[in-house]
Amino acid sequence: MAPVVVFVGPPGSGKTTVGRLVAERLGVSFRDTDADVEATAGKSISDIFVDDGEPHFRALERDAVKIALADHDGVLALGGGAILDDRTRADLRDHRVVFLDTSLSDAAKRVGLDTSRPLLLGNVRGQLKRLLEERRPLYLEVATVTVTTDGRQPSEIADEVLRAVTT
Numbered sequence: 001m002a003p004v005v006v007f008v009g010p011p012g013s014g015k016t017t018v019g020r021l022v023a024e025r026l027g028v029s030f031r032d033t034d035a036d037v038e039a040t041a042g043k044s045i046s047d048i049f050v051d052d053g054e055p056h057f058r059a060l061e062r063d064a065v066k067i068a069l070a071d072h073d074g075v076l077a078l079g080g081g082a083i084l085d086d087r088t089r090a091d092l093r094d095h096r097v098v099f100l101d102t103s104l105s106d107a108a109k110r111v112g113l114d115t116s117r118p119l120l121l122g123n124v125r126g127q128l129k130r131l132l133e134e135r136r137p138l139y140l141e142v143a144t145v146t147v148t149t150d151g152r153q154p155s156e157i158a159d160e161v162l163r164a165v166t167t
């Protein structure tokens with residue numbers, strides 16, 4: 001078993017939103033490794049960062065991604081930083097991976113003042129800028145399809161993803 005499609009991209013790129021839409025339209029289930037990590041830990045991602053630290057979160061995330069890539073046969077969204085892990089990037093080579101490419105200004109607008117993303121706290125634009133610079137090459141490395149999301153509605157983005165994965 002393998003996911004029909006795996007979504008990667010920075011916070012605010014729409015992995016969860018677009019991923020759910022694509023799953024609905026394909027009539028398959030949707031899974032998000034952020035939710036898997038929270039279920040395993042029994043607490044929110046924010047609480048994992050505060051109580052146990054980012055390295056512990058990344059270890060839980062690595063395990064969650066490995067299990068989901070092997071077990072899930074629907075649509076899968078990865079946490080925004082999952083691709084930082086070398087083994088995860090290697091595991092993604094066998095999969096259809098969609099990168100939701102999003103500029104700093106659109107991503108910042110979307111995440112706004114939401115406090116559920118611990119890495120962005122305090123300085124959303126500054127942190128996002130740093131994340132995008134560090135990670136964009138990694139998203140491109142794992143992607144088999146890149147879809148631009150700036151100024152576009154989730155539904156339109158889902159249509160483009162569906163065209164790419166069903167042709």
Ligand SMILES: Nc1ncnc2c1ncn2[C@@H]1O[C@H](COP(=O)(O)OP(=O)(O)OP(=O)(O)O)[C@@H](O)[C@H]1O
Nearest residue numbers: 010011012013014015016017080110149152153154
């Ligand atoms: N194309 C879009 N246009 C406008 N708003 C969007 C778009 N895609 C997502 N959003 C909104 O942006 C916010 C973040 O979207 P979402 O949670 O899907 O991002 P994500 O990539 O899953 O982020 P994270 O990495 O933090 O899980 C949500 O409020 C969502 O409704």
Ligand SMILES: O=C(O)C1=C[C@@H](O)[C@@H](O)[C@H](O)C1
Nearest residue numbers: 011034045079080081117118
């Ligand atoms: O970009 C990141 O590193 C993160 C994104 C979210 O999906 C969560 O996985 C967590 O908040 C870390």
Ligand SMILES: [Mg+2]
Nearest residue numbers: 015016034077
């Ligand atoms: Mg998400």
